[in-house]
Amino acid sequence: MxxxxxxxxxxxxxxxxxxxxxxxxxxxxxxxGARSRLARRVVARHGHPREWVWGYLMVAPLALGxxxxxxxxxxxxxxxxxxxxxxxxxxxxxGLANYRAFLSDPQLPKAAWNTVLYxxxxxxxxxxxIVFAALLNQVRGRSVGLYRTLYFIPVVSMPAAVAMVWRWLxxxxxxxxxxxxxxxxxxxxxxxxxxxxxxxxxALVGIWSVVGYNMIIFAAGLKGIPxxxxxxxxxxxxxxxxxxxxxxxxxxxxxIFFVSVVTVISGLQMFDYVxxxxxxxxxxxxxxxxxxxxxxxxxFLDHEQGMGCAIAVVLTVALLLLTAVQFRVQKRWVHYA
Amino acid sequence: xTRKLSxxxxxxxxxxxxxxxxxxxxxxxxxxxxxxxTLTYGIWDPNQKPAMQQIVxxxxxxxxxxxxxxxxxxxxxxxxxxxxEAASGTAPDVFWMxxxxxxxxxxxxxxxxxxxxxxxxxxxxxxxxxxIYTVGGKQYGMPKDYDTIGLWYNKKLFDAAGVAYPTAAxxxxxxxxxxxxxxxxxxxxxxxxSPDWTQENLYNDIFQAGGWVVSPDKKSSxxxxxxxxxxxxxxxxxxxxxxTSPTAQQMTDTDPSQLFASGKVAMFTDGDWDALTYKNAPxxxxxxxxxxxxxQGRATVINGLANVIYARTPHxxxxxxxxxxxxxxxxxxxxxxxxxxxxxxxxxxxAWVKSMPQFHLQTFVDQLDHAVPYPVSANxxxxxxxxxxxxxxIWAGKLSLNAGAQQLKSTTDADLAxx
Numbered sequence: 001m002x003x004x005x006x007x008x009x010x011x012x013x014x015x016x017x018x019x020x021x022x023x024x025x026x027x028x029x030x031x032x033g034a035r036s037r038l039a040r041r042v043v044a045r046h047g048h049p050r051e052w053v054w055g056y057l058m059v060a061p062l063a064l065g066x067x068x069x070x071x072x073x074x075x076x077x078x079x080x081x082x083x084x085x086x087x088x089x090x091x092x093x094x095g096l097a098n099y100r101a102f103l104s105d106p107q108l109p110k111a112a113w114n115t116v117l118y119x120x121x122x123x124x125x126x127x128x129x130i131v132f133a134a135l136l137n138q139v140r141g142r143s144v145g146l147y148r149t150l151y152f153i154p155v156v157s158m159p160a161a162v163a164m165v166w167r168w169l170x171x172x173x174x175x176x177x178x179x180x181x182x183x184x185x186x187x188x189x190x191x192x193x194x195x196x197x198x199x200x201x202x203a204l205v206g207i208w209s210v211v212g213y214n215m216i217i218f219a220a221g222l223k224g225i226p227x228x229x230x231x232x233x234x235x236x237x238x239x240x241x242x243x244x245x246x247x248x249x250x251x252x253x254x255x256i257f258f259v260s261v262v263t264v265i266s267g268l269q270m271f272d273y274v275x276x277x278x279x280x281x282x283x284x285x286x287x288x289x290x291x292x293x294x295x296x297x298x299x300f301l302d303h304e305q306g307m308g309c310a311i312a313v314v315l316t317v318a319l320l321l322l323t324a325v326q327f328r329v330q331k332r333w334v335h336y337a
Numbered sequence: 338x339t340r341k342l343s344x345x346x347x348x349x350x351x352x353x354x355x356x357x358x359x360x361x362x363x364x365x366x367x368x369x370x371x372x373x374x375t376l377t378y379g380i381w382d383p384n385q386k387p388a389m390q391q392i393v394x395x396x397x398x399x400x401x402x403x404x405x406x407x408x409x410x411x412x413x414x415x416x417x418x419x420x421x422e423a424a425s426g427t428a429p430d431v432f433w434m435x436x437x438x439x440x441x442x443x444x445x446x447x448x449x450x451x452x453x454x455x456x457x458x459x460x461x462x463x464x465x466x467x468x469i470y471t472v473g474g475k476q477y478g479m480p481k482d483y484d485t486i487g488l489w490y491n492k493k494l495f496d497a498a499g500v501a502y503p504t505a506a507x508x509x510x511x512x513x514x515x516x517x518x519x520x521x522x523x524x525x526x527x528x529x530x531s532p533d534w535t536q537e538n539l540y541n542d543i544f545q546a547g548g549w550v551v552s553p554d555k556k557s558s559x560x561x562x563x564x565x566x567x568x569x570x571x572x573x574x575x576x577x578x579x580x581t582s583p584t585a586q587q588m589t590d591t592d593p594s595q596l597f598a599s600g601k602v603a604m605f606t607d608g609d610w611d612a613l614t615y616k617n618a619p620x621x622x623x624x625x626x627x628x629x630x631x632x633q634g635r636a637t638v639i640n641g642l643a644n645v646i647y648a649r650t651p652h653x654x655x656x657x658x659x660x661x662x663x664x665x666x667x668x669x670x671x672x673x674x675x676x677x678x679x680x681x682x683x684x685x686x687x688a689w690v691k692s693m694p695q696f697h698l699q700t701f702v703d704q705l706d707h708a709v710p711y712p713v714s715a716n717x718x719x720x721x722x723x724x725x726x727x728x729x730x731i732w733a734g735k736l737s738l739n740a741g742a743q744q745l746k747s748t749t750d751a752d753l754a755x756x
Contacts, residue, residue, distance in 0.1 A: 082468070087716075088445050089424035171590045173583075174527075193589035281725050282732030283585045300417045301722055 023190045074316075081309035091306065098310035107286075107294060114199050115290045119267030121203035122210065126259055129214035130252065134244075136215065148219075151212040159209075163276030166205045167192060170277075192277050195287030202273040202288070208264070214259050221255035222248070255335040260327055268319055271296060291315055368628045374655045375404045379432030381415040384613060388675035392668045396659060404654050405431075416718075423447050423647070430650040431659055434478050436469045436644045436710075437717040442645070444715050449646040450475035454657050458664075463639070465710045470643045472715075478643025479664035482672060484608045485637045485704045486541050487625040488512070488623035489615065494519055494526060494603040503604070503626035507631035508543070509571055512604065512629050518580035519603040528581035530593035531606040533573050533728040535721070536711060537607050540638045543568035545631025550712035551753070558720075558749035560742045568631065573731070573738060585732035597623075608700040609679055615694055625700050639708035642683060720752035 081098055083091035136147055150271075154162065169176050172190030181188040191201040225248065233243050249256075265305065271292035278285050289297075291311065299308030380389055386409055393405045406430055410418050416438065422428040423442070434442065443449050452475045453459050459467045461478040470478030488503050493501055498519045503511070518526030532538060540550060548565030551558055559565045580587075583596065597605040598618035606628060615623045628637050642745035644663045646656045662668055670683035676692035679701060686702040714720070724745055731741035 086445070087420065087441060088447055173587055173591060175590070190586035190590055193586040195733075279589075280722075281729060282589050283729045283735070286726060286730060286735075288407075302719055303420055304370075 015071065043075070065297070070334065077309045077312055080306055081313045083306045083309075085303070085305040087303055088139060098307045099314070102307060102310050102314065105294070107289060110287065111289045111291050111294050114288060115268055115270065115292075117199055118203050118206065118270050119264050121264050122206050122267040123260060124203075125207040125210050125263065126256060127216055128207065129211050130218050131261070132211060133218035133222055134248070135216045136219055148216070151215055153212070154209040155212040157209070159272045160276055162205065162209060163273055166201075167277050170201055193282055193284050195284040198278060198282075198284040198288040202270070202277060205273060205277070206267070206270070210263065217255050217259055218252065221252045225251045250335045254336055255329050257326075257334045261323060264322060264326070265319055268292075268315065268322075347557045365397055373402045373404065374652045374658075374745035375406060376431060376650075376655055376659055377406050377408050377429040378659070379408045379419065379429035379431060380475075381410055382677070383411075385672075385675070387443075388672050388677055391671045391675075392663065392752065393616060395667060396662045396669070399662070400655075400658060403658065406657060408414060426649050428647045429604035430647055430652055430656045431663075433481065434470070434645040436640050436713050437721055439470055439478055439643070439645075440472060440713055440715040440717055441607060443475075445479040447648050448477045449648050449650070449653060449656075451479060451646070451657075451660065452476045454661070456661055461664075461666075461683050461709075463641075463683075463705060464729045465639050465708060466641045466643070466681060469641075469710055469713060478645050479660050479684055481642045481644050481663065482678035482681050483639055484610055484679060485639050485701045485706075485708055486537055486606055486608050486628055487637075487700045487704070488628055489597060489605045489607050489611075489623055489625050490624040491603045492596065492601065492624060493601060494711040498603075502624070503629070505627045506660070507626065509631050512580060512745050513574075513581075516575060516604060517579055520579075520581040525601060527583050527596075527602050529575050529600040530588060530596055531575040531582040532593050533572075533585065533594075533725070533732040535724070535728075536638050536640060538567060539728070540604065540629055540712065541610065541636060542572045542631065544638070544709045545628070545633060546571065547631075547633030551714055552748075555714040556753055558746050558753065560576055560745040560749065564633070564700055566738065566742055569731075569742070570738060571631070576732070577622055577734070585729065585734075590595075597621075603706045608678075609698065612693055612698060619697040623696070625696055625698070627700050627704055635704075635707045636709050637704045637707065639705070640711040694704065715751055715756050716752070721748040723752065 080091065082096070083096060084094040084097065085091050132151060136144065136151075139147060170191035172178060172188065172193065175188075175191070177191070178188030189197050191197050222312060227248050229251075230243055233247055238246065269292050270290045274285075274288060274290055274293045275296065292315070295308050295311040295315070298304045298311065338541050339623050354545075378389070379391070380386065386407065389407055393407060397404060419428055419432065424609050428447070434448075452459075452471075453701070459476055459480075461484060462492075465481040466483055467476060470476055470480065490503055490504065495515075498521075500515050503515070508698060512529065520526065543550060543565050546564045548562050548568045549559035550565070563684035576584055583591075583602070588596070593602065593605060594611055594614065596602045597607070598615060598621055600621060612625075615621055628635065646653065646660055646661050664682075666682060666685070669680035669685045670688060671681040672678060673685045673688035674692060676689060679689050680687055683716030690698040690702060692698075727736070727741055727748065730736040731738055736744070
């Protein structure tokens with residue numbers, strides 16, 4: 001009888017006599033005893049430890065949250081994408097009307113192109129991050145933390161604050177960037193209010209804000225490459241450049257793959273800088289809208305929730321397909337050491 | 338020991354949460370006239386919050402069993418939040434309403450009609466405002482304030498250029514001539530700022546030209562009318578023809594009211610609501626004159642807010658008591674003294690005018706004589722948003738005015754047809 005034995009042992013111990021702390025310990029001990037008894041009974045009945053029961057119980061809080069706040073809304077969104085909403089709630093079955101309206105929206109081609117263009121530009125952050133990570137790998141001593149913090153600050157900054165500061169930097173007449181350009185005789189454009197530049201201006205901020213995160217992942221990847229590979233290569237007469245392309249890059253490819261998948265996903269969901277850096281009334285807006293911004297306009301400005309859900313479904317399917325393609329292609333270039 | 342402490346803290350938090358729940362339910366439960374009632378009052382302007390709080394305090398003194406909580410939501414999110422709340426039945430009991438949304442909210446049964454309520458009186462308010470807040474023969478909004486547009490000017494820049502200050506006798510040509518004299522590219526100053534903003538700029542010019550935006554039957558728009566076009570052309574010419582206004586890009590990067598406040602722009606047509614901003618702008622010596630007369634004479638857009646009652650409020654009677662108080666002389670006098678807005682109540686404009694003696698604020702009140710209501714329809718929001726996007730393209734020079742006007746008309750007419 002393990003339970004009585006544990007409780008009895010606690011009760012006999014002097015620490016539990018009247019002391020509140022002791023009684024708390026004894027309750028905990030009793031609970032632990034009950035738990036082990038149940039476990040033993042499970043073992044006794046089935047002949048092997050049913051650990052998976054506990055596994056499921058342990059992940060239940062997270063799994064329920066995930067189901068309630070992520071999976072169920074996804075199911076609902078798919079349903080709502082076939083409905084049309086009134087201004088103040090109430091839906092009607094609309095069939096494929098939302099999808100038809102979205103796919104024939106004259107704004108769609110431009111928005112799709114902007115979204116793809118932005119994602120492609122964002123991928124430029126990968127080589128940049130690798131270079132920074134490799135440089136950081138050379139730094140020894142305490143300053144590593146300093147550099148890491150410096151590069152990571154943009155990642156933890158609020159997008160709204162980032163957008164406000166950059167909007168000011170980009171100001172055509174009074175911005176710092178154009179002021180610096182004017183010093184070398186260049187008359188800078190209106191970066192965020194000219195449709196020819198706005199997407200690139202946003203992509204630059206996007207790259208700036210994501211380099212720190214990518215760099216940390218690459219730095220970890222670099223640390224995982226055994227030093228003796230380089231020593232062996234050196235003995236074989238490989239220079240630094242050859243070492244980089246023949247050892248570093250192939251062995252870093254799992255990290256590169258992960259980062260490129262994440263970057264493409266976040267790039268295709270780009271929304272915040274359009275709203276915060278450009279704003280709702282901006283001559284460049286028509287040339288710079290992204291798919292996610294169209295979603296925002298339909299749902300939050302026009303209150304067409306059904307249409308918004310249809311856009312979300314299309315975007316999700318596109319993301320799934322693209323990611324699947326990436327997983328297919330990775331077999332050709334990613335080396336798992 | 339630490340574990341026990343944290344357990345205690347958890348327990349304390351639970352108890353606090355539970356008691357908070359129970360106290361709020363008891364407050365909500367007391368919906369009848371005798372028990373204590375808590376109303377929420379949704380507003381969006383932080384500048385006006387102190388005045389609103391004073392009004393609430395005065396109201397609570399008269400009605401000890403009613404408490405009013407002010408819920409401030411920044412203007413950028415106010416309508417999104419309100420529409421979502423209204424859809425789920427949780428909108429504030431009383432909230433601010435604008436002329437652009439009244440058609441949608443009243444038309445979709447989200448508001449309680451005020452006409453017929455005991456003691457309802459619309460006579461103290463400008464007829465044009467009462468008219469906007471009347472939908473289907475019933476008035477839904479208790480007018481709160483009104484605003485008109487004036488020609489703000491920078492006295493320092495006028496003095497430096499040797500140009501006489503604008504007067505009530507000015508016409509479009511006077512503004513054009515003055516804007517040319519006041520523009521100085523070397524100093525980076527412009528004669529005027531002429532953005533594609535409808536209420537502050539375009540609609541006034543359209544009405545001064547004798548044009549129209551939405552027909553009286555709300556079924557068609559007048560963007561392709563020759564007079565409407567000439568009004569828009571006048572506003573656009575400052576950028577494209579005379580080059581006396583910053584470009585659309587420049588005014589997107591730096592807000593024109595900011596350009597005016599910092600002395601970069603000599604003239605700017607703007608509403609009375611920015612008076613406080615210009616009063617507080619360091620180094621700015623500004624004043625305001627009536628809008629100039631166009632080919633068809635004088636005109637200014639009049640717009641204004643109203644207080645409305647949410648249709649699904651559990652405290653309709655208490656909400657009406659509050660709205661009635663908001664529409665009374667005392668509440669309007671408090672608004673006037675704060676200087677933030679012109680109270681809608683007849684005769685209280687004087688107190689507002691005196692709140693900032695450095696400006697000729699009487700200009701805004703006097704212009705009531707030729708005020709034209711802000712153009713609205715049963716659902717103004719969608720076409721107003723779509724129009725702004727098209728206007729942005731015209732102002733940026735990507736669309737000609739004529740081609741843009743065609744788009745404005747077809748887009749607006751399509752939305753008007755939806756009712």
